[in-house]
Amino acid sequence: MYNEPIFLKPVFKDRIWGGTKLRDEFGYEIPTETTGECWGISAHSHGPSEVGNGPLKGETLNSVWDKHRELFADQQGEDFPLLVKILDAKTDLSVQVHPNDSYAREVEGEAFGKTECWYVIDCEPGAELVYGHHAGSMLQFEEMVNENRWEELLRKVAIKPGDFVYVPNGTIHAIGAGTMILETQQSSDVTYRVYDYDRRDDEGNLRELHIEKSIEVAMIPHEDADFEPVLSGNEDLRIKKLVQESYFTVYHWNLAGNVSDVENPSYLLVSVLDGEGELNVEGGMTSTFRKGDHFIVPSTVKSFGMNGDARFIVSHPTI
Structure with a gap:
């Protein structure tokens, strides 16, 4: 019987909005000065974790999932279901939305949609999140997006260290500048950008938006999730x-x-x-x-x- 914890080596992702706090606060060896994400527990094909100890050392988590389902309560399903990240948002993330399972499978070929949640590890005084929107109907939402009425559309929420935010699929959201969070989510990498502050990539191009898909999957009107710690x-x-x-x-x-x-x-x-x-x-x-x-x-x-x-x-x- 396997009777020890399985320690995993994190995978790091460079992001336009990333910084150096993953190194400064956690001591990780990050690859760039704009490292935005640490995928700490991942079996996703875009960045699987590697086991760092014990008899499974050197195997990837997705391989362990495939070969040793007894370690995971014999859970059914082709893909490991969850993904855990730490995010360092030096600047604002794009305003985005994620699809549900059926849309992700049918449109993107992904196993899961993306419901997620955030624990605020740290943030600067006055930090905010985008969480939801103020449109009352699909028509109003489309009008406000097409007319670039972002300040009027987006709902902003003040945060502090220790706060917890639950983000079901379909929720318009964005992590604000100066925030470090731990994110627990479905194992999915499908993200639709609604708005990106007209930022440009390293080659000077505006980053791709996904307005049509965003409108198709967004929760309209917005409703806060009901949960109690x-x-x-x-x-x-x-x-x-x-x-x-x-x-x-x-x-x-x-x-x-x-x-x-x-x-x-x-x-x-x-x-x-x-x-x-x-x-x-x-x-x-x-x-x-x-x-x-x-x-x-x-x-x-x-x-x-x-x-x-x-x-x-x-x-x-x-x-």
Whole structure:
């Protein structure tokens, strides 16, 4: 039986809006001074993670998913369902929207659409997100887009460190400048740009927009998602369930001591936001973790212990 966590090597993505905080704050070796994304737990073909420890060392996560489904509660489906990223938005991201599963499959040939959620790791004072819009109908939405009435159309929301934002598919959204988030999402790379501030790429060309597809998949009128965080645990491990919906369940864990018999409901995707500590599996080796680590606790580990001082975002598919 496989009885240890699966640590993964992150994949980095250069982005026009990226910066250096993934290096400065997490100590990653980033490839460029405009590195916008760390794909910490990924089996997507555009950037699969590589296992960094144990008997599966050197294999990609998508390969492990294909060959060792027993590590993932024998979950059905051709593709690993989730993707976990850390994003460094030095400047504003484009205003965008993502499709649902059926549209992504039929139009793009992707296995999944994209519902996602964000935990705000840090942000500058006064930072904002675009979350939703003010159009009351499809006709009004199209008119405001075609007339470039962006300030009137887009709904902006102030944020602070520790905030959590749930972004179902169809939600018009954008991460604002000076923000670092951890994103848990369906394993999809389909993004439709609605507006990009007339930015140009390295060759001086305006970046591609996807207005027609955006209008087809956007939620109009906008409705805020209804969810309520749930607290549990004790002083040694405080657990806040941030959201539970059809694709994933996401938690914030605050470890401040020593806990045993932490239950594993299926398989857990774990990203260490801050601190360090140890994870112990009965009959297995002790694994150390620190800020910036990403690992999976496989379903073959039914329970485990932890000690240390650390903060995590933890998720699992809702199955």
